Amino acid sequence: MAILTKAPRGTQDVLPSQSHKWQYLEKKFMEVAGLYGFREIRVPTFEHTELFNRSVGDTTDVVQKEMYTFEDKGGRSITLRPEGTAGTLRCAIEHGLLGDALPVKVAYCLSAFRYEKPQAGRLREFHQFGVEMLGSSAPASDAEVISMVRHLFDELGVEASLEINSIGCPTCRAKFQQALHDHFAARREELCDTCKDRLERNPMRLLDCKSPICQEIGKGAPVMLDFLCDECTAHFDEVKALLDAMGIAYKVNPTIVRGLDYYTKTVFEFVTDKIGSQATVCGGGRYDGLVQQLGGPALPGIGFGMGIERLLMTMEACGCSFPEEKECVCYIGAMGPAAGAKAAQLVAEMRKEGFWAECDTMGRSVKAQMKYANKLGAKFSMILGDSELEQGKANLKKMDDGTVSEISLKNAEEMLSVIYAAKLSDVAESLSL
Numbered sequence: 001m002a003i004l005t006k007a008p009r010g011t012q013d014v015l016p017s018q019s020h021k022w023q024y025l026e027k028k029f030m031e032v033a034g035l036y037g038f039r040e041i042r043v044p045t046f047e048h049t050e051l052f053n054r055s056v057g058d059t060t061d062v063v064q065k066e067m068y069t070f071e072d073k074g075g076r077s078i079t080l081r082p083e084g085t086a087g088t089l090r091c092a093i094e095h096g097l098l099g100d101a102l103p104v105k106v107a108y109c110l111s112a113f114r115y116e117k118p119q120a121g122r123l124r125e126f127h128q129f130g131v132e133m134l135g136s137s138a139p140a141s142d143a144e145v146i147s148m149v150r151h152l153f154d155e156l157g158v159e160a161s162l163e164i165n166s167i168g169c170p171t172c173r174a175k176f177q178q179a180l181h182d183h184f185a186a187r188r189e190e191l192c193d194t195c196k197d198r199l200e201r202n203p204m205r206l207l208d209c210k211s212p213i214c215q216e217i218g219k220g221a222p223v224m225l226d227f228l229c230d231e232c233t234a235h236f237d238e239v240k241a242l243l244d245a246m247g248i249a250y251k252v253n254p255t256i257v258r259g260l261d262y263y264t265k266t267v268f269e270f271v272t273d274k275i276g277s278q279a280t281v282c283g284g285g286r287y288d289g290l291v292q293q294l295g296g297p298a299l300p301g302i303g304f305g306m307g308i309e310r311l312l313m314t315m316e317a318c319g320c321s322f323p324e325e326k327e328c329v330c331y332i333g334a335m336g337p338a339a340g341a342k343a344a345q346l347v348a349e350m351r352k353e354g355f356w357a358e359c360d361t362m363g364r365s366v367k368a369q370m371k372y373a374n375k376l377g378a379k380f381s382m383i384l385g386d387s388e389l390e391q392g393k394a395n396l397k398k399m400d401d402g403t404v405s406e407i408s409l410k411n412a413e414e415m416l417s418v419i420y421a422a423k424l425s426d427v428a429e430s431l432s433l
């Protein structure tokens with residue numbers, strides 16, 4: 001029965017003890033994105049397969065080897081999204097978002113699926129933050145998108161360095177592709193089978209091949225920067241000048257080509273050596289032909305995708321701080337059914353006030369109830385029994401220093417005023433929810 005108790009290979013559960021980190025990152029990401037005018041978009045988990053073939057490109061590893069594609073009961077070919085850009089652009093075109101004021105700026109947090117060999121930082125279901133900025137061809141938009149990632153990383157304390165390159169436009173890239181073809185064709189027989197085919201269809205993809213022999217042959221291959229046309233050169237120079245002006249450090253890495261076909265001109269990666277061999281936490285670039293290629297208006301675009309699992313791993317490795325997990329504000333222990341009912345009434349009132357409060361739901365002894373309260377890290381506790389009920393009063397204990405306040409049990413009013421007065425950070429946080 002292991003199949004029932006073992007998650008599929010390459011998937012990862014987020015346990016309750018870890019989920020606050022995800023909530024924190026999601027909130028931070030959308031907050032920073034909001035400062036740059038990106039508004040959240042949510043798109044389907046699956047799309048028509050053709051959308052990815054057309055955009056990601058049918059000579060890429062993603063399309064050739066990694067997609068989760070299946071036929072649905074209606075006979076359509078469907079694919080679980082391997083990235084977020086294609087679906088986002090499809091949505092923008094379908095709903096006429098591009099007919100409004102430009103640029104259109106959207107941000108997302110989504111799951112993505114790729115059939116890859118699972119290892120640290122490489123999953124079959126993973127998660128991405130991303131943004132897309134549509135409508136501007138100006139270098140200012142490249143710089144803005146890149147600076148947003150830097151801003152987020154600085155805020156989170158993530159150490160990752162920025163590497164940029166330009167892979168030109170279709171015009172200047174044609175010459176580069178020819179030069180690459182000549183370079184690799186000289187050793188055609190040694191290439192892996194996939195690359196023998198790519199050599200004729202899209203030689204640039206050979207630079208992205210993971211096979212050691214193809215990588216070896218790729219060393220010393222021509223670089224795109226030597227082939228850029230005047231316009232692409234000017235664009236790249238301007239992006240660099242803007243990054244300089246913003247004080248954002250970068251390295252030009254002429255070997256970056258990115259694994260998806262739709263990129264043009266600027267491509268970039270934020271890489272870190274904190275999680276093993278050089279890992280890309282965030283990758284992105286410009287895609288000037290893509291919107292039109294998908295049936296939309298001839299509008300340029302730029303965006304990035306950021307692996308959330310890799311981001312979390314990097315943060316752990318950098319010793320970044322996360323907000324503390326929430327702790328229970330008050331536990332009310334009770335002895336006997338009448339006290340249990342009173343406890344339930346007070347807890348319900350506190351919860352309506354916005355506090356995490358608890359009472360027994362297990363039928364445990366008072367001793368066991370208090371042990372559980374300690375496990376929850378309850379900031380306050382109280383025990384109700386017959387004598388407390390008779391007197392209509394009980395002692396509310398502040399757990400860290402043992403201070404005791406006698407409060408009326410009529411309702412939660414007195415209890416709440418003691419809790420408010422304690423000004424616990426957890427309390428403040430509970431209230432802000």
Ligand code: ATP
Pocket residue numbers: 083114116121122123124125126127128258259260280281282283284305306307308309310
């Ligand atoms: P890599 O070269 O590591 O395979 P990629 O170029 O395929 O990455 P992109 O398609 O640009 O990656 O996706 C953007 C980001 O999504 C990556 O930089 C990475 O952080 C994350 N990512 C991509 N594939 C995976 C995966 N299989 N598991 C976890 N994160 C991933």
Ligand code: MG
Pocket residue numbers: 259
């Ligand atoms: Mg990949």
